[in-house]
Structure formats: structure tokens, C-alpha cells
Amino acid sequence: MRTLLLLASLALLPLAGCNSGGGGLQGQSVDYTAFVTALLADTADDADPVPINDVPFLLPIPENPTAFDAVLR
């Protein structure tokens, strides 16, 4: 259930280059920072890991000086 909530929350995030259709994250481009931020917010003990094998991650601008702040805020 928590995995579904995480997937749902990611779907609402401004994901650059999203593909249409499909369940979960498979095939969709996902903003890596948003993905990690959503994971960090979930520290439940009963969650299932999010499958990532078929998820193309979009990485933020290289050497983004605010990347850590964005995630750790």
C-alpha cells in the first residue's frame, strides 16, 4: 500500500519527460531528486521497495550546487 502511495505521489510531481500510460513507474521518466525525496519521506517498516529496473531516471543539472539542500531540506 505504501508503495502505491509513493507511486501516486511521484505521479503528481512535476516529472520532466513523462511518457504516457502504464502502471507504476515502469517506462516513465522520473526526476531522480523527486524520487529520492519521496523515498526519504517514507520510513515505515511495512513498505515494499519501489522497483526501478525499467525506470529511466532524469538526473538534475550536473554539479547542481543546491542538489543536496533540495533533498535534505
Added chain:
Amino acid sequence: MKRTRTPLLLVAGLALLGFAPRDEAWASSHREAPFVTRHPKIDGTDFYMFRSYEPGRPEYVTLVACYLPLQDGYGGPNFFALDPDALYEIHIDNNGDAREDLTFQFRFTSTVKDLALDIGPPGATQRVSVPLLNLGPIAPGNSAALNVEESYTLTLVRGDRRTGTREMLARPGGQTVFPKPVDNIGNKSIADYAGYAATFVHAFTIPGCPLPGRVFVGQRKDPFVVNLGETFDLVNNNPLGPEDGRADDLADKNVTALCLELPISCLVPGADPVIGGWTTASLRQARVLNPAPTSDGSGKGPSVEGGAFVQQSRLGSPLINEVIIGLKDKDRFNASEPKDDAQFLTYVTHPTLPAIIEVLFGVRAPTLFPRADLVQAFLTGVPGLNQPAGVTGAEILRLNTSLAPRPKGSQERLAVLRGDTAGFPNGRRPGDDVVDIELRVAMGVLLAAADAPDGQLAYTDGALCSDALFNAAFPYLTTPIPGSPNQD
């Protein structure tokens, strides 16, 4: 154990046991997979499960999960605390379906006391934090000089390890925090380490169970015995030499052991006395390193973790992932669950280790395939010994809890191969010489001579393991090697 002669019925029944022939393995498990070597604190090294042979404890089973391999006693100043961001688990399957029915979860906390000294001339001193783990001697019942206190919680999950019913376990006084001893820093810091560590054996109550359990978590002398260096140097010793002719390369190493003693009556729900056990360790899916960690609580520490727990280490029977599973699949095996072990079956039915020994030493490997004898020894349990009714094959250590234990001093180091059914592969005791046992089983000691022409040879790694190396009482594993042996 009776010789198993070409158990064709078992071979034919593999599909009925839940296997669709594909790939599988064999694991004591020090640094056995590439990825787990990056995370030594969650590297499971050995798993033991046996009827308690401490006098007066016949109604109990002992389970021991060892982690954090190859610890040198002198590895200060931080020594070998467990990972406070990890989840350590011991699982029990009590109906043979390769799924956990009971899971004991350990979560650790390290609390820095920040011991400090007044430094500077009188009247102008400054309070400065010390760099050491302790600032004076530590004794049984007196840890005031210790700079970091490590503790843990123990949770019992009934059913699925993530979605089952969770109960936090407590000591008889109701405390849910279990103190953990500091590692064996040395004889000047802890003069009586054995006495000190003994005070950390805790009783705990199990809801719905009339008998209490016992738990100990702490550093121990590494119980595994193996000629490690030579073994992984293309078996750089004679495997048909003396059984005690080589050194135990782990003789001066420590590990950290999670030890449970549990009432059999609370583990076995019905008439079938066979239980299966294994241990896992997991990390959260996300970790972000903090480029500016804080130490005063104003910000975050060196890393931030989040997301679901993702399994990184798995261990049931000894030496499976180490010498059975192919290198490319070792990380995948560590992340897998027993219920999905059909994907590894070929590694057991068509093992590479006998072929490697044949090439290296000219002895003849078994010619019978698939190796149904190995399937019984490592995946399904042996019929009439430790195979549960309706078993689903899986790499799980299986124990028939109805078989009486043997006390220290009367255990056969080759266990079932020498008629001692209280030992490996019926569970595993610390004194079972699993390297020699598995070498002989792999080379065909359970097969007919026509199928394993050199199967009756006395294969050995030359490092002798026996019950003489261990204590006669819980937690059985012995006092860790001290970091400093000096007595003056």
C-alpha cells in the same frame, strides 16, 4: 544417514516441490557477494539453528546469526557497532512453504554520551570532547566510562515480514530496550570481558507463549572454522590431507552475533516438528550523503535514509552463496526470498564445485545429474530426518525439533555423516565441521559408487572444527579476541 542411491523419485518430484529447473547454491558467507562487501555491517556470515544443548534447556531451540566478518580485535577506536539504519532479521518457516511465519527483527541504536575533559590552565579551561570509545575501565554492571552506548529493540512479526502482525518484545520488567555490550576493546578497559558480556543475556517474554526466551547480541570469537586463504586460492592445499593439518584462518577474528533461545512449543504450531530458519539484513532504499554533517543537533548527520527496507544479505545453510551460486548471481541471491528459489535450482542440481575439484586434483566428480542428493541436503530436507510434510524446496536451514540434542563432548563433528542426527544438515551446531561435510556431500558421499567413484574419500580443508571449540551454554559462541592482550 543412510546412503541415498539415485533417488529418481525425488528427481521426478522436483516440480512437485516447487522447483522449475533453472538455476542454484552452497554458504558460510564471509564477504561472499560483490555488493555486500560494500556494507560489512550487514554482511551475514553464518547462521546456526539447533536444539539447545545447555543442561536443563531441552525445551528450547537456539538460533544464532553472525554479522560483520573478519573483525580484528584491535579495530579501534570505533570498533564494530552494528548499523543503526539497518534491519536485521531471523526468520522461521514452520509449515514448510518457504515463507516466513515468524520473524524476529533487531533494530540498533548508538547513543553518543559525548564524554569530555576540562582542558587548559586553571581558571581558563575549555570543555573538550574526547576521541575515544571509553575513558576508563568498564566492569560488569558499570559502563559509566563508556562513550557510546549501543542498544536494540526486538520485534516479533507473525506472518509476512513486512505486513504481518507486529509485537514489540519486552524484558520481564517491561523494558523494550535491550542493552548491547561494547566490543572487547582490551584487557585494560574490560578486565573481565566474559563476566561483563554475560550481564547482557536478557530474558524476554513472547506474547502467547508460556515460556520466556533469551537473547544476546554482542561480539564473539568468529565460530566459523576454515582454511580460508588456501580455499580461495584454487584450493591451495591437499583436500585429502590430514583433517587437522591446516590453520583456521579465522582463529584470530571476531564477529557480532545475534543469538536467540526460543521455546520449541512456541515455534511449532502443529504435529510436524520440522522448522526452517534463515537470516537477512536490509537497508533502506534511499541514502543521501550529507556534505555538511552536524554534531550538535542543528542539522542532519552524515547520511539520511528513507524508503522501504531492501534486503541485501541472506543466509540459511552454510556456504551456499559462497561456493554454489555463480558469481553473477550472488547479489541477486542475497536480495531474493526462499519462496522464489526455483530460479537458482540449476546451481544445486548441476554444481560446479565438484568439477573444479576434479580439475584441480584429479579426483573424479559425481556423474549423476541432476544432483537430487544435494537437493535433499540443501533445499528440501532429507525424508525421515528433516523434510517437512508438503515441503516447498528452498535454501533454508531445516531442523527437526523432535530429535534430542547431544551435549558438548558427545557431538560428532561430521554430524549426520557419522550418525549424529542432532547436527548438520539437521539444523547446524557451532561445532559441526560444515566445510568437510559439504565437501564430502558435494563429491558424492551420499551417492552410489557407480555415480560417484571417488565419493567416499575423506575430503577436508584441513581446519578442524568440533564442539570442543565452544561453550556448553547459551550463547555457546566464545568470548571475542581482545583488542589488547596485555595484562599490565
